[in-house]
Ligand code: COA
């Protein structure tokens with residue numbers, strides 16, 4: 001481990017020189033002279049006086065270095081039976097024209113633009129075009145319902161919203177325009193410009209005020225790159241927190257570019273010219289960092305896949321992609337592997353393809369259970385690397401740095417701290433815990449380049465949510481421990497965030513919605529273990545007097561409510577009626593105990609419990625309704 005340890009140590013003990021050297025590996029319009037500084041609020045900033053442009057690094061720089069004819073972007077969509085490929089020249093041309101179109105519409109540096117699109121190249125083009133002119137994009141995952149979109153519109157105040165006719169889920173068409181129209185109707189802020197990409201000509205009726213055909217923007221003269229400050233926002237990406245209001249994570253240009261370059265070299269070990277495939281969605285941070293910006297600024301070929309790991313057309317979908325495009329490095333969520341495993345346990349589909357090009361498979365987004373890890377590792381016979389990070393950080397915090405030293409991954413562990421992240425395991429009181437002891441995972445400030453500088457328009461929430469509990473540290477929201485060799489084990493969130501099929505959602509938000517139903521007196525929403533999805537939310541509800549006869553109807557209404565307000569992705573299927581909820585004597589609902597019971601974990605009944613008999617009643621309801629792995633396994 002010597003190589004890793006020494007490089008890691010430098011990144012912590014001599015951080016300014018370490019990251020200054022990494023920053024010199026990307027092209028700046030103006031090299032930074034200030035490496036690390038703090039703003040007037042004391043928030044850390046990287047490369048404050050540097051100037052650059054991320055779109056330049058992803059496209060112009062690549063073309064200038066002779067990659068014009070190389071494939072930059074491959075689009076493969078089994079759901080629409082489409083394949084397309086764009087060279088760096090072609091992508092630069094489209095992006096700079098679209099950027100010119102945005103300028104013609106009056107969008108300028110610092111303006112915000114919401115992008116709500118399915119997995120089509122036009123989404124990537126729109127993102128890069130915004131970056132090109134210094135506009136701040138905010139991509140909203142296409143699986144979110146209008147209400148979620150409306151909340152993001154109200155927070156980001158976009159000048160334009162860019163969307164497309166429809167998304168495709170397996171064989172189901174999901175029209176987007178009605179969703180966008182509803183979101184705009186609900187939002188208080190009304191974006192003046194609505195740009196629509198017509199996937200099928202004539203599909204949408206673009207006759208409303210401010211509605212513009214996406215393709216008309218591509219007729220504009222190409223726009224040059226606008227130099228931006230390293231600290232200017234590149235994008236806002238909303239993510240779930242403890243309440244219904246999503247948090248707008250800000251990403252800067254300079255720190256992010258430096259960190260992505262570093263990660264492509266040292267973590268993913270992806271060389272320019274290689275094919276990098278992150279099977280995620282552009283609506284998530286993985287899509288931002290490793291479908292769009294990371295692979296392109298590294299000069300790789302990146303892949304946009306509009307499909308699923310299974311049923312598009314079968315459980316060989318991923319293996320077909322790897323073999324057809326000679327993928328070198330792949331990244332996906334454990335859920336996807338579990339879905340494949342469920343349908344093709346013997347790996348028969350995989351045997352039909354030549355996967356020799358594949359060097360590594362990286363997994364993240366949720367905990368990778370050891371059986372899934374071993375299954376895929378044995379099947380692929382290549383390093384399978386679990387690694388841990390979050391929307392907030394933008395790039396991995398823990399993993400195996402394959403481009404530095406090939407160290408053996410350990411099943412159940414997400415790896416070793418990545419350069420720049422000084423990890424500490426703390427007790428609730430902020431004391432350092434010894435190796436092997438589980439506690440809060442916190443990162444000593446300053447965070448390395450690329451991580452969130454603050455939240456959009458909400459410094460107070462940034463402080464309260466991340467910095468306040470442990471002064472001098474960033475609180476990750478995850479719990480876990482370190483072993484004697486420094487390997488990190490992530491044990492799950494310590495707050496109301498859950499991961500359903502790799503989709504980050506808030507049980508706090510669901511609880512607010514469930515509680516808004518007129519028949520509900522009290523409720524608790526928890527994420528319980530799910531064999532395929534990792535976690536899924538369930539509710540226990542106490543009804544107001546007089547509603548006892550309507551149990552089934554109320555459950556149906558609650559399921560419909562979450563689907564309507566958050567989206568089908570929440571996978572909220574159960575709201576079981578109970579007489580009472582288990583609580584502490586001070587009135588706190590024992591959500592963790594309920595979850596542990598459903599998951600079949602051993603647990604101790606909290607000494608502060610108000611009435612232990614309630615737990616027995618809850619257990620009976622969970623068992624009867626088969627809510628939890630504890631009963632489904634049997
Ligand atoms: N737009 C609209 N609806 C969407 C959607 C999207 N982008 N993504 C999912 N949904 C819908 C689904 O159609 C489904 O709707 P339904 O209840 O009407 O059937 C619902 O949300 C639940 O979807 P999901 O949990 O994805 O279940 P599934 O059975 O459709 O697919 C998997 C299961 C495991 C194949 C799929 O979740 C998957 O590929 N997961 C990997 C996700 C991933 O890579 N995340 C990476 C983040 S790093």
Ligand code: AMP
Pocket residue numbers: 239284285363364365366367368386387388389390391392414476477478490492493499502503504
């Ligand atoms: P997101 O912001 O959507 O990327 O979700 C981040 C959260 O997903 C983290 O805070 C973790 O709770 C979880 N997560 C991500 N990667 C892993 C991993 N490798 N192991 C366990 N949990 C993970």
